[in-house]
Amino acid sequence: MDEVEWMHRNPKAEDLRIGLISWAGTYLTFESYKNTVTANAKSLGRRQIWDLLVSNEHETEAVVRLKSLKGLYLLCEGDGSVCHGQPRTSHHGCFLLRFHRNGKWTLQCIISGRYLESDGSDVFCNSRVLSAYHMWTPRPALHVHVTLYSPIYRTYARADHTVGRIWVDTAIPCMEECGFLLHFEDGCYHLETSTHHFLSHVDRFVSQLSSQTAFHMQVRPGGLVALCDGEGGTLYPQGSHLLLGLGSSPMKGAQVCATSSRLTPMSLFQFEYDSKSPTLQLRSTNGCYLVQRPHRTVMADGHPMESDTFFRVHWNCGKIILQSSNGRFLSIAPNGLLIANATLPGPNEELAIRFANRPFLVLRGRYGYVGSTSERDLIQCNMDQPDCIQLLPCHQGIYHFQAQGGSFWSITSFGTFRPWGKFALNFCIELQGSNLLTVLAPNGFYIRADRSGTLLADSEDVTKECIWEF
Secondary structure, three states, rough: OOOOOOOOOOOOHHEEEEEEOOOOOEEEEEEEEEEEEEEOOOOHHHHHHHEEEEEEEHHHHHHHEEEEEEOOOOEEEEOOOOEEOOOOOOOOEEEEEOOOOOOEEEEEEEOOOEEEEEOOEEEEEEOOOOOHHEEEEEEOOOEEEEEEEEEOOOOEEEOOOOOOOEEEEOOOOOOOOOOEEEEEEEOEEEOOOOOOOEEEOOOOOOOOHHHHEEEEEEEOOOOOOEEEOOOEEEEEEEHHHHHHHEEOOOOOOEEEEEOOOOOOOOOEEEEEEEEEOOOEEEEEEEOEEEEHHHHHEHHHHHEEOHHOOOOOEEEEOOEEEEOOOOOEEEOOOOOEEEEEEEEOOOHHHHHHHHOOOOOOOEEEOEEEEOOOOOOOOOOOOEEEEOOEEEEEOOOOOOOEEEEEOOOOEEEOOOOOOEEEEOOOOOOOEEEEEEEEEEOOOOOEEEEOOOOOOEEEEEEOOOOHHHHHOO
């Protein structure tokens, strides 16, 4: 097989979303009441997420604005107060962002020259003399399940558990070893592999979190990050085999992004979902798209702008049904070829999906992550730290959900869940976007996030509370 190259998606605006943590460990927060800004929150939620808008960037600084999910901007007024609203002039709401070696940021108001600071509760801009109170720790508001991509070598990282090392040598992230978890604790990050080991400062895997697995994150506009040990060392690919290790002179950081994939390079398709309509495109590893050709033939030689590369999506109990632009449904011919022939979908038009590089799921919904706690009997959907749900493939399109202790998810008569069941139950996963899914529970209802914080399976239809980021 000829060498192929995976298409790395360029960052979008939502990829540059961050939370800013003050010296006191609290998050910069926009309040709905009178459009005020505080730093009271202890965890990262919707009101603590800001879009970083960059107008000018240099090596150690950039001119930026911070825009909330409400569409309003962080503003510094002449009296030193900080509020949340619309800029009145071209420079109103602009800050000089400086990157410091310890991974911290400072934000200096362009107009007044004063620094953004907090006393652990209130936020203001009063002082022109830099101090520790002006330091903010950026926390990317991304899903904790990531792949690591080097823009220099244009390759992805993979964990090699036979030798306990990470290599940055994979052109296509189709293996489960290419998936990592980024744990955030006490201002540091811990990199966990798909087999739940942690990378240490000596470039080896260990089984437990410790100070030796803690890395500081250097964040730059554009989605670029670097992991550092706080003592001058930075993780980057080294040597001819591109071993990921600590060194003192890396060329660039590693970009964090999220991807969707299928089994092997020959059967691997990139899932490109149109959020404005229930259609998708499937990009193969040869760089072309799945497309319907004359005589109902389906080929993998389409151009992304061709209308026949868009397929309408239908789901039936975890199996996907693809409808071509002429209304025909894709099915498997007796000779094994994929064709667009059927006018009505049936069992032969139902195609199963299989996660190749996702041995586990981490689900984030409207109110937080899905996880369990010793204080509550039921699985919750508003956690700041997630549980890993081990995926045990069963029949096509069906998975068993296994908790971290080896037990299975169980469901009660009320549609709630417990993490210590003795028997495996069937769950169906239905993709709703490039990194979005819904889960059909064993009781025939969709799992949703309830405002109370309890995870429930009681929805007959797919609503916003049924959508999970993975």
